Amino acid sequence: MRVRFAPSPTGGPHLGNIRTALFNWLLARGAGGAFMVRIEDTDQARLVHGAVDETLEALRWLGIDWDEGPDVGGRHAPYYQSQRLDRYHAAAGNLMDAGKAYPCYCTPERLQQMRAEQARGKQHVGYDRRCRALTAEERRARQDGAPSVVRFAMPKDGTTSLKDVVRGCVSFENELIDDFVLLKSDGFPTYHLANVVDDHDMEISHVLRAEEWLPSAPRHLRLYEAFGWTPPVFAHLPIILAPDRSKLSKRHGAATVTEYREMGYLPQAMTNFLALLGWSLDDRTEEFSADELIKAFSLERVSRSPAVFDSDKLVWLNGHYIRRLTHRDLAEALLDFWRRYPPAEFPPPRDLDLMTRIAPLVRERLKTLRDAAPLVQFLFKKVDYDPSVLVQKRMDEAGALDALKQARAVLGALPSHDAASIEGALRPLAGKLGLKAGQLLGVLRVAATGLKVAPPLFETMEVLGRDRTLAAIDDALDKLSAYSAITPG
RNA sequence: GGCCCCAUCGUCUAGUGGACUAGGACGGCGGCCUUUCAAGCCGCAAACACGGAUUCGAAUUCCGUUGGGGCCA
Secondary structure: OEEEEOOOOOOOOEHHHHHHHHHHHHHHHHHOOEEEEOEOOOOHHHOOOOHHHHHHHHHHHHOOOOOEEOOOEOOOOOOEHHHOHHHHHHHHHHHHHOOOEEEEOOOHHHHHHHHHHHHHOOOOOOOOOHHHHOOHHHHHHHHOOOOOEEEEOOOOOOEEEEEEOOOEEEEEEHHHOOOOEEEOOOOOEOHHHHHHHHHHHOOOOEEEEEHHHHHHHHHHHHHHHHHOOOOOEEEEEOOEEOOOOOEOOHHHOOOEHHHHHHOOOOHHHHHHHHHOOOEOOOOOOOOOOHHHHHHHOOHHHEOOOOEEOOHHHHHHHHHHHHHHOOHHHHHHHHHHHHHHOOOOOOOOOOOHHHHHHHHHHHHHHOOOHHHHHHHHHHHOOOOOOOHHHHOOOOOOHHHHHHHHHHHHHHHHOOOOOOHHHHHHHHHHHHHHOOOOHHHHHHHHHHHHHOOOOOOOHHHHHHHHOHHHHHHHHHHHHHHHHHHHHHOOO
16 A cells, blocks of 8 residues: 655645645554655746745654655655656656647637636636647647646546545536646646556555545546556545634634644643544544544544534644643643744743643643743742732731731641642631631642742642742742832721 | 635534544633642533435435535636
């Protein structure tokens, strides 16, 4: 089995394309076959600079590796279509020699006019095959000078049937398929020609592609036939839709893997989620590692109906994967993430030990890696806050001030600054002060972290350390006294 | 507009003629837990698009309608 992922570098690694890449890869890895990447860069006008690198990087990030393709080469190199033009010309030439393709000299103006007339007459819109009828002499007469394209001579009647692995038998009326272009006037091949030639040359056995290509399948089948080649097995995968049920695109917000990476999603969550868009194993299994997916994946269980991309479930799955990370792995993931995408709150830190100690306190509070910076910022900088937030519900400033003083004294006198000791000291103190635990801890939470929402207090104080904790309380004391002095009552 | 594909809770899906009072997950709602925020646990609501036909029996087969999507223009 040999399969491929054939992206056009006309944009970033779109989620739909990457899902297709993933299915191809899963199939190959599960069958011990080969997976290759081929860059379909023949549409020169739409090339986007950096798109190839971004797409390859997305694959690497997700753990999708390729046996042949850019970077690694392979015995069918080159893997860029723009470097295989000779091949397409030769192939088109062969078809012309065999009378299965022909040059067309119709001008864009004529074609446009033709279509307008067809539309007005409510006829089927398509090339009228005028140049197909040209005699050898007529062709020779136009050969030089006149810009031309090469068109495929489609059968004029009958049907073309595709046996699709996920859709079953699909038939198309040949008369409704016009003589499509093989080579454009600029000498570049169309998608149809290049795709078929390369898939054959590269010995692709299974073509898994999105359903949007289903309408071009009969053209491809006829091309294979004209060349005398055996077509591959086709599987048209359900398309991925945006929540508004239209094709997922940029205007729906994030649509590329790169963007999800930047939003703090884990590659394993992304892979797992994408795999479940259009495929399922059974009625209950939701979690799959890459290895499990490779074992479980099969084309038989690919669904036919389009799947709406629901990011809520991705968010949940991501949080789930974050919680399954070891403390050390989460710490590393965060440091890596911040290095690549520096947070707004503080400069990217490097202290892996510190992060490993804070990781268990934040991991069930994270849905994405991006959620971490606001929660742990107090470790890396002094967080400014308004002194009034120290004062908890049903407390006044004097009470808060007193609570801070007492807590300062108790914590300062503690022989060991660990979470259990801190808790053992502070809970009784709350009672002594006539406060609920939540009130006292609320004051101290703001004092210690500058945040109203923060990780659990006792452990946080332990990670912060005695000196920084006491200094933060002293600071809060100063702030609150100054604040009380200017707000009478 | 033409061609093609699709149709189970809001979403992802299980379901291939009887075990379906239609299962799971996300999300929603309610509760428990609780030191803020989460996480976790428990519970509830929520779907077979519609109409015919076949059959003793249909979510499951066939036909049509409607709806959605894709491709081409």
